[in-house]
Amino acid sequence: MFSTTRAPSSSEETYGFIGLGQMGYHMANNLYKNSGKNLVVYDINPKAVSRFIEYNKQQSSNDSLRIEVASSPREVAEKSSFIMTMLPESPHIKEAYLGEKGILSGISPGKICVDSSTIEPTVSLEVTKEVAKASAIGVDGPVSGGVMGAEAGTLTFMVGAPEKSIVERVEPALLSMGKNVVHCGDLGTGLIAKICNNLLLAVTMVGACEALHLGTKLGMDPKLLSSIMNISSGRSWTIDTANPIPGYLPNSPSSKGYEGGFAIKLILKDVGLAMSAAKDTKSSMMASALTEQIYRHVSNYEQYSNKDFSVLYKWLKENK
Template sequence: MAGFGWRVGSKLQRWGRSCLRSFSSAVIPSHLENVGFIGLGNMGSHMARNLVMAGYKVTVHDINENSMKKFADDGIPTKQSPLEISETSDVVITMLPSSSHVLDVYNGSNGLLRGGGPLRPWLYIDSSTVDPQTSRNISTTISRCHLKEKRGYAEKPMILDAPVSGGVPAAEAGKLTFMVGGLEETYIAAKPLLLSMGKKTIYCGGAGNGSAAKICNNMAMAISMLGVSEAFALGQNLGIKASTLTDIFNCSSARCWSSDTYNPVPGVMEGVPSSRNYNGGFTSKLMAKDLDLAMASATGVGFKCPMGSEALETYRKLCEDGSELKDFSCAFRHCYAGKDEE
C-alpha cells in the first residue's frame, strides 16, 4: 500500500480538496454518490439515513429483515447480502457489532471480497469498533485486490477504519466524531462523505490506528462512567441530592461527559438512557466487548491497564446479572445501588 500511496498521493490530495469544494456547494462527486451501507443497528440506521438526507444514493443491508423493511418502506433500496451491496456501490460503509461480524461481512461466502476477484467499490469504510489487528488484516487483504474498472482517482481499492464517538444521539443528529486510520490521501478524499454523518473527523495515522484510538476512547469512557457513578452514589448516601452534586461537578474539576452530557442518575437529565430506565444508547454488552478488545490489545503490547481491567470485570458482571442490553450508564443503579431522585 505504501507504493500505491506514493504513486497516487498527490492526485488523491487534489481530488480530496476538489471533493471538499464540491461538498460545500451541495454537489456530491460522482465517485461518492452510490453508497452501500451494511449494519442498521442503533448507530448505523441513523448514519445511513443521514446519508440519504444529504443526497447520496444509498443501498442498505442487514441480517435483520425488520431493520431493512423500515428502509424499504421509505423507498430506500435493500440488498440480501454484502456481495450484492458490493455489486452496486462505489463506496461501502460497514457499522457492525464485533470483529467476527466484520470478518464475515468482508470475507464470508457472500462477503464483500468473495473470491478476491476484481471489485467495483473503490473505497471501503469500516466504522465498527474492532481490534486494530482486524482492521490491519482487512486492509492488507484489500491491498491485494484490484478494481473492475480503474478510475482516474483510484488505481486500487482502498479502506479506512473509521470508528465513531458520540453515541446514538450524535448518530441521529449527524454530529459524530470519526477517528480515521488508513492512507492520509484516502482520508482526504473520503472526508466529505464522513462529514455528512458527523461534525468532526480526526486522522489518526495508518491502517488500524482509528480502531486503536476508538478502544482507548471507550476504555476511558467506561472508567469515567464508573467513577462518576460511584461518586454520585456516595453523595446520595451522604445526603446530597444527585442534582445538586451534578451542578457542582459541572462547574468544577469533576466535570466530564459522564456528568454533563450522559448523566447516569435517573431523574437528573432528560433525553439520556438513565431517564428511560437505561433503554436505548450504548449497551453494557458492547461496552464489555470494547473493554475486552482494549485489554487484549494491551496484553499484545505488554502494557498493564489495572483500571481498564477492573472496568471490564464490572461490565462483565453487569451482563451476567441480566443488564447486557441496558445502556452502560446503568452501572450506577446496578453496581452502586444509588437512590433515584425524588
C-alpha cells in the same frame, strides 16, 4: 424514491451501508439525508431494514433519490462506489467482507470501504489487506459520540489510512454523518484511538456512577450534584452528556429506562479489546482491570446486560 428490488443504480451516484443496528440505523439515515446520494442498504435482520425503510418513507422530501435494499453485502459492493460497514464484532466483519456473498466477491477496483466497527486491529488489518488485493481501498473509521451522536449527526470519525488523500476522499460522506474527521495515521490507528477512548469512557462512567451514588447516600440531591460537577473539575462526558441519573438529561438513556444507548455487554467488549492490547504490550492497567471486572459482574445480571452502561448507577442503588 424507495425500492426493495434489484433496480439498476449508477455506482458513481450510490453509497452503500451495511449494518442498521443501534448506531448504523442513525448513521445511514444521516448519510441518506445529507449526502445527496442514492443509498443501498443491507442488514442480516429484516426487521432492521424494514424499520429503516419505513422511517425514510415518512421523512423523504426528495423523490430523485433512491434507497435500495440489497440481498447481501456482495450486492451492496456491486452497486456502490462508497461502502460503509457498522457491525458488532470481528466475526460479523469477516463474514461481511470475506464471506461467500461478502463485499470482496462483488467489489471492483477503485471503490472504497470504511469500516466503523470497533473490532480487533489485527482483524481490521487482515480485512483491509484483502480489500487492497482487489485493487480497492479499505480504511478503519470508528466513531465516538454514541447513539445520541449518531442520531444528531455529531460523531467524530477516527480514520486510519495510509494517505491523507484517502481521508480527503471519504471526508464528505463522513461529514454527512458527523462533525469531525481526524486522520489518526496509517491503517489500524483509527481503531487504536477508538479503543483507548472507550477504555477511558468505561473507567470514567464507573467513577461517575460511584461518585453520584455516594453523594446520594450522604443526602445530596444527585441532580444538583451533577450540576455542580458540570462546572467543576469532575466534569466529563459521562456527567454532561450521558449522565446516569434518570431525569437529569431528557435525552440520555438513563431518562429512557437506560434503553437505546451503549449496552454494558458492548462496553465490556471494548474494554476487553483494550486489555488484550495491554497484555500484548505489557502495559500496566490496574484501574482498567478493575473496571473490566465491574462491568463483567454487572453484565451477569440479565436485567442489566442489554441496558446502557450508565445503568451501573441503578445497579449500585439496588445491590447494597
